[in-house]
Amino acid sequence: MGDRFLKIRENSEQLCKPLMIEDYSLQASEFVSPPKWHLAHSTWFWEEFVLTKYVENYVLYNEDFHFLYNSYYNNVGKRVLRPARGLMSRPTVAEVYKYRKYVTAAVIAFLNTNPKKEILDIIEIGINHEEQHQELLVYDIKYILGNQPTFPVYQDSFKTKVISHAAGFIKIDAGLYQIGHQGNGFCFDNELESHKVYVNDFEISNTLVTNQEYLDFILAGGYGNFNFWHDDGWSWINSNKIEAPLYWYKIESEWWNYTLNGLEKVVLDLPVMHISFYEAFAYSEWKGCRLPTEFEWEIASDKFQWGQLWEWTNSAYLAYPGFSKSPGALGEYNGKFMINQMILRGASVATPEGHSRKTYRNFFPPDMRWQFGGLRLVK
Amino acid sequence: MGDRFLKIRENSEQLCKPLMIEDYSLQASEFVSPPKWHLAHSTWFWEEFVLTKYVENYVLYNEDFHFLYNSYYNNVGKRVLRPARGLMSRPTVAEVYKYRKYVTAAVIAFLNTNPKKEILDIIEIGINHEEQHQELLVYDIKYILGNQPTFPVYQDSFKTKVISHAAGFIKIDAGLYQIGHQGNGFCFDNELESHKVYVNDFEISNTLVTNQEYLDFILAGGYGNFNFWHDDGWSWINSNKIEAPLYWYKIESEWWNYTLNGLEKVVLDLPVMHISFYEAFAYSEWKGCRLPTEFEWEIASDKFQWGQLWEWTNSAYLAYPGFSKSPGALGEYNGKFMINQMILRGASVATPEGHSRKTYRNFFPPDMRWQFGGLRLVK
Amino acid sequence: MGDRFLKIRENSEQLCKPLMIEDYSLQASEFVSPPKWHLAHSTWFWEEFVLTKYVENYVLYNEDFHFLYNSYYNNVGKRVLRPARGLMSRPTVAEVYKYRKYVTAAVIAFLNTNPKKEILDIIEIGINHEEQHQELLVYDIKYILGNQPTFPVYQDSFKTKVISHAAGFIKIDAGLYQIGHQGNGFCFDNELESHKVYVNDFEISNTLVTNQEYLDFILAGGYGNFNFWHDDGWSWINSNKIEAPLYWYKIESEWWNYTLNGLEKVVLDLPVMHISFYEAFAYSEWKGCRLPTEFEWEIASDKFQWGQLWEWTNSAYLAYPGFSKSPGALGEYNGKFMINQMILRGASVATPEGHSRKTYRNFFPPDMRWQFGGLRLVK
Amino acid sequence: MGDRFLKIRENSEQLCKPLMIEDYSLQASEFVSPPKWHLAHSTWFWEEFVLTKYVENYVLYNEDFHFLYNSYYNNVGKRVLRPARGLMSRPTVAEVYKYRKYVTAAVIAFLNTNPKKEILDIIEIGINHEEQHQELLVYDIKYILGNQPTFPVYQDSFKTKVISHAAGFIKIDAGLYQIGHQGNGFCFDNELESHKVYVNDFEISNTLVTNQEYLDFILAGGYGNFNFWHDDGWSWINSNKIEAPLYWYKIESEWWNYTLNGLEKVVLDLPVMHISFYEAFAYSEWKGCRLPTEFEWEIASDKFQWGQLWEWTNSAYLAYPGFSKSPGALGEYNGKFMINQMILRGASVATPEGHSRKTYRNFFPPDMRWQFGGLRLVK
Incomplete structure (x- = not known):
């Protein structure tokens, strides 16, 4: 050790x-x-x-x-x-x-x-x-x-990769599934207890939504049509004048984004990142699809590649059945944040090696965008 | 009609x-x-x-x-x-x-x-x-x-009743249950589709928490101990200086509360009302219990009396599987509020006759207290 | 009495x-x-x-x-x-x-x-x-x-009159003048003590600035050029999106204003009213003139008509030499407001008869506009 | 040069x-x-x-x-x-x-x-x-x-000195005085034009108020008695919970203050510094005195020592008669700040050598305290 x-x-x-x-x-x-x-x-x-x-x-x-x-x-x-x-x-x-x-x-x-x-x-x-x-x-x-006017370079690392395989939907059958962490390996308290969840039939995409796809949503006026948005989300984009993912800048009619390697043109084939839950939800509404629940994600996760970006789910961050906090200060680690946050599943290119597993429950408030997060659709 | x-x-x-x-x-x-x-x-x-x-x-x-x-x-x-x-x-x-x-x-x-x-x-x-x-x-x-300095009287109506039967816990067996509205009667879109949910064994109280029980929490310093609170809840009570339910006033060491009949002494046997989700949660933590999920509540609801106060659950307000919004403006009725809100189940003394059913999903942000809401424990 | x-x-x-x-x-x-x-x-x-x-x-x-x-x-x-x-x-x-x-x-x-x-x-x-x-x-x-969407009518009263005499400037000689209230009549404590003030030569307009003149300032881009504004004023118009006097509305390229008689077209010959100190100052800068001090105003006041609108001066609300507050609660009447406010002199059509005199010192913060106030230039 | x-x-x-x-x-x-x-x-x-x-x-x-x-x-x-x-x-x-x-x-x-x-x-x-x-x-x-928890030391410099001479008041006769900058030396535009001001008889202290004297005000409950305060000042101390000068800390019933040399016990004989205009005014009210106007200060300044701390006056920052801004960007240097600020006269131990003169007009909003400022009384 x-x-x-x-x-x-x-x-x-x-x-x-x-x-x-x-x-x-x-x-x-x-x-x-x-x-x-x-x-x-x-x-x-x-x-x-x-x-x-x-x-x-x-x-x-x-x-x-x-x-x-x-x-x-x-x-x-x-x-x-x-x-x-x-x-x-x-x-x-x-x-x-x-x-x-x-x-x-x-x-x-x-x-x-x-x-x-x-x-x-x-x-x-x-x-x-x-x-x-x-x-x-x-x-x-x-x-x-x-957020500095000179956009300094960090280094050329933590880059996502273009999704090269064909896009498609994976079918999962309805049934009772075991959810949460099992076995002796390390997990956080919020992954316990392992428990049964019943899910209906669903189909989940084998790819993350790309910059190109998200740009289509922008060009179709997605940020200007309240029908796609939560009421809170609509207030949020309007009071913060949000019209694109975080770090995106339109310069003379072309989209650029800040990367750790400096300001670069948006690469259309890469998965879209730095979007809030509100934006992920609105995109899925516009597309006539929806976000997976965290249970659907976990059940299907063996059947697609994940790990480039955290993926917003439509599950709120709540305790699993039988959840119990550690005694003392470590009990403050997770439980007290179980309100007003949404679950993200998977991992990102910034996640340390060996730190990820399919039962891992990441969470952020629905307006947070600076994390390395994207989305995957369900229909 | x-x-x-x-x-x-x-x-x-x-x-x-x-x-x-x-x-x-x-x-x-x-x-x-x-x-x-x-x-x-x-x-x-x-x-x-x-x-x-x-x-x-x-x-x-x-x-x-x-x-x-x-x-x-x-x-x-x-x-x-x-x-x-x-x-x-x-x-x-x-x-x-x-x-x-x-x-x-x-x-x-x-x-x-x-x-x-x-x-x-x-x-x-x-x-x-x-x-x-x-x-x-x-x-x-x-x-x-x-909220007026003179506490005017409305009228002597919409009163809750003292809970007269013995308190106890009802056991419910683990299993797959059908949740949501079935049949031809009216329901809102958010009660659909009816679907299966698996729940573990649980025991649920046959009574609402009373003013006396809640006062014990206050007297035990519940509002001053962060261990019982969500992080957001702790900020909320501190920045709003909250130390008791809404409408409670301590006058010369006695607790009074505003009722529709004017300012009256708190009646200890009545169910506690006008508390936020944060307070309901903190009370249940202090008591070593927890709030029911909305599914547990629905499953057990035939086995206890309800209808005096809306009851906070530990479920976030989210779409049921297969949920679909009505087309046009009526589609804005429910769906766009499915974020940052918690479910309350039941009904209250202020609910119009015939407007309640066990599948009804009421919802409010976790800091709202002016609704007629209380809580019931699960262990 | x-x-x-x-x-x-x-x-x-x-x-x-x-x-x-x-x-x-x-x-x-x-x-x-x-x-x-x-x-x-x-x-x-x-x-x-x-x-x-x-x-x-x-x-x-x-x-x-x-x-x-x-x-x-x-x-x-x-x-x-x-x-x-x-x-x-x-x-x-x-x-x-x-x-x-x-x-x-x-x-x-x-x-x-x-x-x-x-x-x-x-x-x-x-x-x-x-x-x-x-x-x-x-x-x-x-x-x-x-400020109601239906612009209800109060009654057809408290109307200003068109200024009919020829506009011109009145010359006043430099010298020592006696300022403040004298004699036995009633005055507020802030008009005392009467004292000497030396002023340089100046020329003061015999008319109030009109809606037409103020409209010229608007049309000349006055609200968009920071050179005319105090730094605080520039922040104020920008953060409040102010582009015209209070109660002015541009409806299909024509200017209307709310009067006590309802919504009416702006009458160009009337004196402009409902402007803040910031706007009065900016107008005077644009015009290459300035606002009078309260002393200049008082000295010259016998030589022009006043009483339609309170007139912004470039004097801050401060104590006169020898000022003393009344004992007890009445001492709070005036003295404690002598900071961050500017003096207006004169009276308005809404001032009760007999309530005005040339030594009267009215005062408001520089961003207030709902009072019946206008401006007169000095060069 | x-x-x-x-x-x-x-x-x-x-x-x-x-x-x-x-x-x-x-x-x-x-x-x-x-x-x-x-x-x-x-x-x-x-x-x-x-x-x-x-x-x-x-x-x-x-x-x-x-x-x-x-x-x-x-x-x-x-x-x-x-x-x-x-x-x-x-x-x-x-x-x-x-x-x-x-x-x-x-x-x-x-x-x-x-x-x-x-x-x-x-x-x-x-x-x-x-x-x-x-x-x-x-x-x-x-x-x-x-404002850092560790109170780091800068260096042992810019220290004020104990006032060693006997305190007393200097009498100045009423009369017409010439105010503002004269001659060919450098001055800022706000010191011009030189002009006449009439002042009444007054008496001005030959010393700055000391920490000991200010502490007496604190101990007498000065921060808790609204009668000494402007209405804005009273709001300000209450909403910011202000009970002493900036950088003062009460540690186990003794007063310490942060100096550029680190945290030190308050030296009682030194002039009090880091107080707002509101505090300077309240102190003078409590003492039954008042602050000088900037004209009184300038007239009397040859008769006392100054230069340790900027001294709050009861004059608002306004243009002198004949004031004109430079053309272009340098015109923004001073004029646009002439609202909601009060004048301080003198200089401080932090003022560069040769940068001070008796006509110099410094100015800050009435709630600013981080400048090196103190006060001198008039009666």
Whole structure:
């Protein structure tokens, strides 16, 4: 486990390699966190949930950091409020890297003492937690750079691929299916308990909707016809003047989009990304189709390729039957967010390797677009 | 059908009998509509969906009213925005009653021509629509009067009753159940299609939670402990300084609440009402129980008494399999609200007689409290 | 004084004669008060500052009203916050008229006891206070009716007249002038102390700017050129999308405006009204002129006609040398508003007869437009 | 003039020496600009108003910077909106220093060509402009560092001194005085034209109000008594929960304040600073005194020491008689801000040497506190 732990720690830092020091502290929107904060918070997690709990006489790197880098764990005491994360130029980037080094070494030393199974389970959560922040790091870096007037380049990575196989629909028979995580492997509490769900017959697309298809919706006036939209969605596009996916810019009648490689022309064959649930829903209405439920998605997932983009479903984020929160602060991980959010299934090109499985339940409010998300239709 | 129609029209006006002219035009909050608006809008609906469509040479009572009393039907053209409904002192109350009389007579005349089945179906929708507004009228009147410094009395009606039978839990076996509306009776589009749902074993309370039980939660510090709350709910109670159900006031260490009969001491044996989904959820967490899903509620509903208060479920408002919207403006009735809302099941003392059934799906955003809603636990 | 008092009380009620009961309780914007509130508050003033202070064993009409109809006198205890004034449908209009009758009779009875000079001084303030509210009543009634989709008619009154004499500029010599109120007549505390002010030579127009002249500014693109505007004014017109005076509507390429007599075509020869300080300033910049200071206005006022519209000056509302507030609650009358407001001088067609004098200092924030205000140029 | 120019350019960079790279891009509040922005904008000014205008074939350092570093000059085209200044991590700090070097060299080369008087006048404005930004840099750096949980140290500089001489009041006789700038030295357009003002007798304090004196006001409940406050000020302290000057923190019943040298105990003998106009006014009301007008201040200024802190006056920022704006973009420098702001006179320890004179008119909205400002009483 030590090697895996080291690799994960190393990966977080690799993601920040292309950044300038100036990029680390910016908070470009309330829902975005500065890269420095991610590096520090994923370190705080280890200190808070492993080192201070299980290592005798562990000396905190710096008492202030306990307060500064808590994210949303009310059980762990006071914390810097989310919108203020971008006001901290100190501690400096160099200091945060030192903090990481100190804590990484301490965890490794602790792992060498052969901790027992239940502690290894928490280590496993810590690894998955840091992996989640790696994906958020990519989203946040893109948002920070992509909202600057000069559109700086990050690097030529995390690219989606053109869907090359023929589009078609896969038929699934009605019946009772087993949903949720089974077996001994790691999963989050929200994937449990595994339970039966009855679904009707349905047909699901074997491809994601492409930029070309989505552009057809734009050109057909999709953003101007309320019949395709939820009432909330219609308010949202109108009060925010939204007319295309996030990062799309129309320059002299051509569509460009910001990618991690800078501003580029929209590649029509690629799957459309950076759309909200409202937009995914409106597109499906316009197309005379619908979005899958998360159950339909999970049932059919062995029969199509997935993993380029998270896929919006028409399921709200709710507890499975028998769901129970962990005791203590880790119980705040998932349960308290089960309201006003929609489920996305799959994974994206920004998801760390080995972090995905077909029972994984990702979730975002219906107006969020900066995540790497797209859509697949059902009829 | 003419008699039923006349009765429904008469009922709307009866509800406003205890009001003073001054009360009719007030909009006490953005989600509340003035009583005059309800009277006029439920009349507009008949003009818009029946008279102008099916009565040859029908003469509108007043062309302006077409614009003034549309609620949210984008398909029917421009409309007065919701927050501006309370800025209209004109047309006067007397004028609106004249409008009602004119339209009622025209519909009756039309009914005497024996319209065909498909038109009668729209009449049926119109009746159900006006019944829904009757219930909203009660909520809105209570809100308008209950937020004035003098707490005026409406009348001594729409009272809940003390639950007299012994409290206990009803066991339901796991299995596949048929959910949704069946048969030829009227239902809304969101109750269709009837479909199968698998549920696990569960036990559901045969009583609603009472004021006494809810007060225990308050006294135990329930509003001050984030562990019981959704993250959104916790923000909501803190930014709105919420510490008790709507209409509750602590006066010299005793709890009073505004009722349609004026300010009265809280009666501890009555079912608790005017709580948000967030509060219902937090209470159930504190109690170590949970809210039923809407499916569990429907399955178990024959085994307990219901109808005093709408009951929050832990189901989000989403389309049933095979759901399809009506064509045209009536398609805006339900479907476009299927996001960010939670289902309530049952009915309340303010629900018009004959307007309830066990498959009825009511829905509100999780922070709404002015409706007559309470909760029932599952374990 | 009794006759004058009775006349003033009668006048307030006359102003409301054309209203329907529905109109009395509306609050169309935060800065507008419902007519019922004006009627009650100007009555409360008499109860609060005269009857409860000087009449032995005076019995309040209703204890609640003490709380309900305080406006901004913090010294007098709790009060209904300004934005909530429009949420009170009770007490009813009839009740408020009873309240007025009761208090009017009590004041008359008190006046018959021949109160001493210092009490008569407070009566004088009460009369002037009620006159001020009469003018505000006109503004508020216009705002309430003028913002309804049906543009109801109030009555054909409070009309400005066409300026018939030749336009020209009056020269005033530089020198030391005496400013502020002198003599024994009534004035507000903010007109004192009378003091010397030195002004340079200036020339002031003998006419108000007309609708035609202001329309020229609009047609010349005045609302689209930032060079004429204060930085705050430019933000204000842009964020509020302001392109013409308040109550102006462009209907099929012609300009109409709402008057108390309903929607009418803009009469070009009339003085322009319902403009903010920002607009008055921008107009004067465009014209290559400027607004007068309040001192220049006062010095020159004997040499031109005034009284149709309040006239924006380029003076901020500040204390005169030697200004001192009255003790107690009446000290809150003026002094605490001496920040972020600009002075208007003169009077308007809505000013009660006998309520104006050349030293009178009216004041509003620079973005307010619902008062009857216009402008006069200086070069 | 070359030497003076070089010195000024060097000074701006010296001010940033103690900063870490992370500090340069933060915008801690909408009214604060990032240090990097000041360095770049004061450079842009030279390029915009000197180099591109008067140097033949001048090659812009980077075309994007023209857009990025405009502040509020609408005449010069599009600009980055103020609240977005803190979202730019690029160009980097190093790049901005290169930009400065390039432009400084170009201006020096141009100065060597012996430009004519009218161009030297613009150079003079540029120098004064950069000096103004130097003072703002100090305010902004203090705000950025002082609002971080770790209270980082800048350096031990810009300290006020204890007032050692005896406090007393200076009498000034009534009379006509000449106000505004005279002679050939540099001044801003808002200091002109010099003109006569008549003032009454007054007495002005020879000291600034101290922390001890202000603390007495706090302890006497000054922040809780509305009688001392403007109506707007009372709203402001209540909605922002303000109970002490900016940067003051009560820690275990002792008052500390953030200084550029870190968090320190409040030194009672120092002049109070970081108070708003509202607070200065309320203090003077509580003391039974008043603030001077800007004219009184200017007349009396030769008779007391000034220069530690800007001093709030009770004068609104308005044009002097005969005020005229420069043509073109430089005309936007001052005139368009002459609304809703109050005048401060004097200078502060953060004012660059040689940048102050007794006719200098500084101005801020009445709720601003981050500038180095205090107060002096008049009776």
